Structure formats: C-alpha cells, structure tokens
Amino acid sequence: MIDLSKIATKPPKGTDKGDVKALTEQYCKRIGELNEIMRAQRKHSLLIIFQGMDGSGKDGAAKNVFKDCTPFNLSVYAFKKPTEIEFAHDFLWRVHQQAPAKGDIRIFNRSQYEDILIQRVHGWIDEERVKKRVAAINAFEELAQFDNNTTVLKFCLHISKEEQEKQLQERIDEPEKRWKHNDGDWKEREFWDDYMRCYSDAINWSTIPWTIVPVDDRWYRDYVIAKKVCEAMEAMDLAYPQLPKK
C-alpha cells in the first residue's frame, strides 16, 4: 500500500542532471516518431492522465514530454469545474466523451480522479459514493483498454508542500505566470494532509497502476514521464500500414 506522504518528491541521490536531460531528449524524440506511426496506423490509442496538487507542473509536463509530437493526433483536455449540463449527468459523462480515438494521444490535465479527490476532501460526497465511483473509474479505464486498444498511463505529480509554496508564490511575483494565480489554490493548500490521504487511496484502489513522479525538480519529472510513455509506446505493435499485396 502506497502512502504518498512517505514518498520522495526529489530525484534519488546521485542522479546526474546532465545525463538525465540527455536521456529525456532521446525519449522525447522517439515519442514523436512513434506518435507519427500511431497516427498512420489508427489502431492504438494512448490516454495520459496528469493528476497533482496545484503547482505540481502538469502543464509543463505535457509541454515538455510531447514537444516532438504533432497536434494532428495529440491533444490536451483540461477538466475544470463542471458546467451546469455536466453536473446534470453522472461524473464520467464528460470524461468519456474526451476518450482518445484510435490513432490518437489524449492528455487529461486533471481527470475523473478529481471526483474522488476534491469532492472527497471537502465531504461533498459520502464514502459509499466514493467507493462506487472508484469501481466506475476502474470499469471505465478497463473498457478503454479492452475495447479500444487504449493504453492508459496515469501520473501522480508528487510535489512537496515547500516546493508548492514556491511555485504558487512565483505566480504572484512573476508577471508572465500571474494568469495562473488563484486565491483558491492557497485555500486548498490548507487541506494538504487530506489530499495526500485521498491521493494515496485513489492510487491504491486503482486496477490500472499509477506512476508516482517526484516533481520538485522539473528536469527529473520530465525524465520519469518521458521514459514511461516511450516504453509504453514501444510495447504497442506499431507499424506503418503498407500497400496491399497484389
């Protein structure tokens, strides 16, 4: 059983930043190549889920790791507060619509997990409903896997409370980051321990495994994610379609 509060948010000791950055660069290039084959073959799909506290670097991870991919078949969907019409449906209704088509990579910036994180931390739903939602999430992810050749990769971007403060403060201090500032983020920070507990449960209750990414150093974040994504894509049987034999 995973307890996030006991897991490192920094790279293992002795990790060489230069080496890691060179490797990351290679992974990114290869992801770009494989993405192009996915697009041509239209057989496999890839769903990337980024979850993490505010300031954990979800945007940056999407930007850096997939920098060599084209937008033809790669897209990001950021889940915000549900709209009125979304609230009038089950919590997976809006999520399912955004599932990737065959041939596509879809990145979720936040996801269905918010519905058992923020909603649970604040007690907006009871524990019975949490359990049922967990089962529904597992069923949804398995469905994508078995019925649409979707590889589901889930990343928990794990930041320390100190590093988060630094990140949130930068959003106040630096003009080009100010658009990301939100008083609410500082408020949510007060529920830190509850979030760690609920994140840990979400990870432990998943049938499809998570990757926990230490993100205090952004270069290490990119490395862990790029490696995982690249390996998962190499494991697909990707091939350019050829002319039919005469």
Next chain:
Amino acid sequence: MIDLSKIATKPPKGTDKGDVKALTEQYCKRIGELNEIMRAQRKHSLLIIFQGMDGSGKDGAAKNVFKDCTPFNLSVYAFKKPTEIEFAHDFLWRVHQQAPAKGDIRIFNRSQYEDILIQRVHGWIDEERVKKRVAAINAFEELAQFDNNTTVLKFCLHISKEEQEKQLQERIDEPEKRWKHNDGDWKEREFWDDYMRCYSDAINWSTIPWTIVPVDDRWYRDYVIAKKVCEAMEAMDLAYPQLPKK
C-alpha cells in the same frame, strides 16, 4: 435463468382487451403528468431501453406509451450502425453521450445491447470480449443509477417468429410502411435461434433486471410497458419545487 424461446409472446389467457386498453390509457395519462414534474424538479432521470427483433414494435411502443408526454424533456435516440468516428472508440462511447440529463426521459431504440447481440450472433467479437462488454454495460447502468438518479428500465420486446414474418411482410405490402423495409431484416431472421439464445444471455447476465414484453398483440405490449414505466415513476420522490420559505 430465463430462456426466451420458452416464454409466451401472447397475452395470458382470459386477458380482456377492453379492460387492458382502458388501464393503459390511465397509465399513459399519469406518465404525462409525472413527466411534467420531472421536468420541473430536475432531480430524477429515466432511461428506457427498447430491444427486440425487427418488427417487434419498438417505434410503436415509444409512440404509444409516451403519447401524453411533452418533447421538452422526452426524446428518443435510435442507435444505427456505428459511424467511422464511433467505431474508433469503445462501444459505450456513443451510448454514454446519450444518457439522460437530470429531469429528462430518454428512450433508446436499440442500445448498447446490440454490441453483445448482433455482434455476437455473427461472431464479430469473441466470447472473452462479450464477457467484458457485459461487465462494462452493467457498470455503465449502475453508474447512471447511483451518480445521476437515473432509473433504468429495460424492455425486451418478445415477438414470435410467425408474427415477425407478418410484420415484415406488411412493410412490403403497405405503402406507408415501405420505408421500413430492409432486405437485411429477412436475412437476420435466419439467425432466429441464435438471437433468442443471445437475448436470453443478455437478460440473465444483467444486474439491472429486464421486463420481457409479449408483443404479438400490440395493445398488450403497450399495457405492460405503460404499467411498468408508470410504477417506476411513482416510486421516484417527485414533487414540484416550491417557493423558498421566507
């Protein structure tokens, strides 16, 4: 365990057509009234699924039973052969999008069950995938129930092979029914026994129960469905919203 091939397609002996039609009329009126409260309250939703062989009267059931409802919050969605974009997703992708919003009644003319009926009868998917799809369907219906106050009512419109022939022949003989004629329906008819077996399995593997409707006599079909729908709506805690207390 249900074996459809052993279940009657005609009303029980001694059923009085006049009495039944009068009762049906009362149920329909009441459904109309309750539908209006659902619309005002926007708390409950109702998903009606009609499955049945060609000519079993799915259209007619929708038309007759809900005749006193307004289209403000009642709609029918007919699932046809999947489009290219639908085929590029898991089988529930297009279905989930059509789930009713709170306050609405949504009628599915055919449904997710086609994906374990026609596809199974013709061997387009293997039995392992059938089992997984059954689990996914159960999870999907339970999700609608627990997370969106959706009452899910599933009707298997059960017709005899003889009556079906009569219905399909009418589509050739009667000018105003001719638009419904399809050579493919006569072809599917050859797989009758396989369909009965697959329908029986679909019913037996469901967690949310089905109502099997004998449809050889259309007045009895309407009665069984109207009664079930009306009782299900009466069981919701429907009430017009009132002005807030001062």
